[in-house]
Amino acid sequence: MTEMVFGTAPVKAGEPVLPRWWRTIDKWALSAILILFGVGMLLGLAASVPLAEKNNLEPFYYVKRQAFFGVTALIVMLGLSMLSPVKVRRIGVIGFFFAFAALLALPVFGTDFGKGAVRWFSLGFASFQPSEFLKPGFVIIAAWFIAAAHEVAGPPGRLYSFILAGIIVTLLAMQPDFGQASLVLFSWMxxxxxxxxxxxxxxxxxGITAAGxxxxxxxxxxxxxxxxxxLSSEIDPRTQIGYATNAIQEGGFFGVGVGEGTVKWSLPDAHTDFIIAVAAEEYGLLLVMAIIALYALIVTRSLxxxxxxxxxxxxxAGAGLACTFGVQALINMGVAVRLLPAKGMTLPFVSYGGSSVIASGITLGFLLALTRSRPQGEISDILARRAQQ
Known part of the structure; x- marks a missing residue:
């Protein structure tokens, strides 16, 4: 509809897909994503070896799995980044319905792996967490609903998106998974x-959220x-928060040295939810600030x-995906430094985990596709032309 009103700029005829993709992709964001993947592998080498030893596995068992999941996520991300916004919407909506059906089946077929929250399907060789894949799909379908409300005689898309967000938040809270529920609600807002x-x-x-x-x-x-x-004024040093806080303090500015950290031997979730504590202890504040800068670069460039x-x-859709990705990273690091209550949330594209890493690849693939340069002219040019009329 917008092209019918404003027209489009000419496109290079017969340009191959890959050259066109490379010319239009946000190379700064793509580079930051690849560096994040490298940082995740580096931290995985440090954080997952103690876990493998505790489970009587080869030292780099989890590192190899992380590499497999990460490469798979990168392939998925690059493939999705070549799509047009229309195809992003179609795939996102289809993916949402599959993830939503899996979420509904969790109370019957899901497991909690002893963590007190039924969030996963156990597949034997791996686990599957539907809420991770639900987030990008929800952002796509909610954006579609809200955008449709702007059309002449369009449906009440805002109301539909609100109802859908309420249903998903309720289902996630019943697991309970208040961290993912808060992310879904935040992306909708x-x-x-x-x-x-x-x-x-x-x-x-x-206000309703606070009452909930x-x-x-x-x-x-x-x-x-x-x-x-x-809220407790004292930190129990035997808890994960206690171990993480001590590790961050010990790391200081430059860290204690590669492989010299001890928190990875004490933290059960050192390779997932608290991987930033491993980074802070062994590499210090310098690496932590670099990680924060990479996330900030991806989000700000996209916006x-x-x-x-x-x-x-x-x-x-692009704003929802970018903010969800950035806020999840913010929550993970906020929990590690005790600025936020524990939520059991991974650091996107850095923490170990099949569902988390691949879902992050899907999110970033959609985001890169939506932020590609397209021959449509900029909205500032349209406003300037209108002002001159």
Whole structure:
């Protein structure tokens, strides 16, 4: 519809797919993603060896699995990044329905692996966490709904997206998985705000969320235990937060040295939820700041490129994906330094895990596809032409 109104710039006739992809992709964001993958492999070499030894496996068992999952995620990411926004929407919607069906089946066929929350399907050789794949699919379908509401005589897409977000948040809270539920709600609020929602409505949603948190605190031992641990003035040194806090303090500015860290022998989740503690102890604040800079580069570059987009769906979906990716990293690192209560959330594209790494590859593949340069002119040019008329 936008091309019918504003027209399009000419395209190079017969240009092959790969040269066109390389010319239009955000090379800065792509480079940052590849560096993040390398950092994840580096930290995996340090964090996963103690776990392999505890499980009587070869020292680099988990490193090899991480490499396999990571390469698979990169292949998926690069393949998805070549898609047009229309194909991103189609694949995202289809993927959402598969992930949503898997989420509904969790109470019957899922397992908690002794962690108190039924979030996974055990496949024997691996595990599968539907909520990781649900997030990018939800962002795509919610952006489609909200964008449709901008069309003349369009459907009440904002209402549909709100209902869908409420259903998913409820299902995730029942597992319980309040971390993923908060991410889904956050991504919806970002897109709803960009889509023109009034602040009053978003404030009402925030109030409902706070009331839901109060209810969960009084009814869920799992939730209350984590909140109480976070609010406690003292840190139990025998807990994961205690080990992580001590490791970060020991690391200082330059770290204790490669392979010299001890927290990886004490933390059960050193290779997943608390991998940033391993980075801080062995490599110090320098590596942690570099990791933060890489995430910030991916998010800010994506948002800046999306500001030039004219298509509502592309802007909404891209912003939702970028903010979800960045906030998940922020939450993971915030938990490690005790700025946030423990949520059991991985560091995207760095932590070990099949579902997490591949789902991050899907998220970034969609994001790279939506932020590619397209021959449509920039929205600033359109506004300037309108001002001159």
């Amino acid at each position: 970002v897109m709803y705000f960009i889509g023109g929602a009034p602040i009053f409505l978003l404030a009402c949603v925030a 948190g109060f209810f969960a605190y009084n009814t869920s031992d799992h939730f209350a235990r984590r909140i109480n641990g976070f 800046l490129r999306l500001m030039r987009e004219r298509d509502p769906f592309t802007r909404l």
